Amino acid sequence: AQSVTQLGSHVSVSEGALVLLRCNYSSSVPPYLFWYVQYPNQGLQLLLKYTSAATLVKGINGFEAEFKKSETSFHLTKPSAHMSDAAEYFCAVSTSGTYKYIFGTGTRLKVLA
Amino acid sequence: NAGVTQTPKFRILKIGQSMTLQCTQDMNHNYMYWYRQDPGMGLKLIYYSVGAGITDKGEVPNGYNVSRSTTEDFPLRLELAAPSQTSVYFCASIERDRDTQYFGPGTRLTVL
Numbered sequence: 169a170q171s172v173t174q175l176g177s178h179v180s181v182s183e184g185a186l187v188l189l190r191c192n193y194s195s196s197v198p199p200y201l202f203w204y205v206q207y208p209n210q211g212l213q214l215l216l217k218y219t220s221a222a223t224l225v226k227g228i229n230g231f232e233a234e235f236k237k238s239e240t241s242f243h244l245t246k247p248s249a250h251m252s253d254a255a256e257y258f259c260a261v262s263t264s265g266t267y268k269y270i271f272g273t274g275t276r277l278k279v280l281a
Numbered sequence: 282n283a284g285v286t287q288t289p290k291f292r293i294l295k296i297g298q299s300m301t302l303q304c305t306q307d308m309n310h311n312y313m314y315w316y317r318q319d320p321g322m323g324l325k326l327i328y329y330s331v332g333a334g335i336t337d338k339g340e341v342p343n344g345y346n347v348s349r350s351t352t353e354d355f356p357l358r359l360e361l362a363a364p365s366q367t368s369v370y371f372c373a374s375i376e377r378d379r380d381t382q383y384f385g386p387g388t389r390l391t392v393l
Contacts, residue, residue, distance in 0.1 A: 177321060200380055211285075211371055211384030212324075219380055258323060267312050267331065267375065268339075269382065273323040 170195045172261050174272035182280045187231075187246040189275045191259030194240065201242040202260040202269070203233055212258060218242060219264075229253070254279045282307050285385035287372050293391045294362040302357040302388050304372030311377040313355040315339075315347065317368040318387075324371065330355055362392045 175190040193199055200219045204212040216227025223235040229252075233244045242259060259272040288303045306313065311332050316324040316339075326339030330349040344366060346358040355374075359366060369389050373382040 202380075209387075211386050212373075212382075213384065214381050217380065262380065268326065268329065269314075271316075271324040273321060 170199065170261050170263070170270050172259050172270055172272040174257075174259050174275050176275055177273065178276050178278065180278040180280055181249045183251055184248050187244070187249045187253065187277065189244040189257050189259075189277065191233075191242045191244065191272060192240050193242060193259075193261045195261060195263065197263050200262045200264060201233075201235060202262070203227065203231070203242075203244050204258045204260060204271075206256045206258065206274075208255075215244070215257070249277075249279045251279050251281065253277060284308065285372055285374055285383050287370075287385035287388050289388060290386070291389045293393060294359075295393060296362060296364065298362050299358070299360050300362070300390075302359075302370055302372075302390070304355045304357070304385060305353050306355075306372075306374040306383070307353065308374060308376065308383065309352060310374035310383070311352070312375040313349065314373040314375075314382070315345070315355070315357045316371045316373065317341065317366075318371060319368050327357065327370075359390075364392050366390065367392045 171194045173192045202217045203215040206212045216225045218235045226232045256276045262269045285306045314329045315327040325341045328347040330336045372385040
């Protein structure tokens with residue numbers, strides 16, 4: 169069975185500071201991993217995804233994530249936070265051909281001026 | 282393309298009432314999903330469909346029903362609403378052999 173754990177339901181950073189949102193996964197087969205962002209009162213939109221190609225994945229809005237098999241992690245980072253990054257972020261896992269996705273419980277990012 | 286659309290945006294139901302949440306996508310995607318989102322719980326899969334006429338249960342199907350008579354539409358039915366079904370419901374779709382889900386804007390349902 170697959171699962172995703174997001175450490176920290178709330179994260180606060182100062183504007184301009186590094187953003188680090190943590191995601192660890194469990195999967196018995198090679199996973200596909202995703203980060204989605206949800207702005208208030210909206211649906212989720214894809215930030216980036218890992219599907220067994222390069223382990224360092226770059227996404228939209230300056231975010232990136234690195235797949236580390238040895239640590240079963242897929243942490244999301246951004247070098248410099250912007251006020252517009254305030255949102256809820258979800259990590260998700262799937263496997264090739266299953267088309268079923270398991271989502272983490274989400275991390276709400278707050279950016280302080 | 283409008284993408285994935287959901288109606289209504291908001292609804293308040295009384296216990297025991299029934300309703301259908303509508304979901305339509307105009308991207309000709311084969312796979313469609315219904316999730317519910319509760320605070321601090323992330324998204325839980327209710328039902329999904331791999332094509333017209335084919336549906337299957339997700340993690341939390343009890344109290345819900347779905348049908349998929351066309352590629353475009355994937356309605357979610359609540360037969361006897363209960364307070365535990367108060368949630369935000371999201372529909373999503375994906376193209377065959379792709380892996381990015383496209384989400385609708387959600388339906389916020391309150392059962393009193």
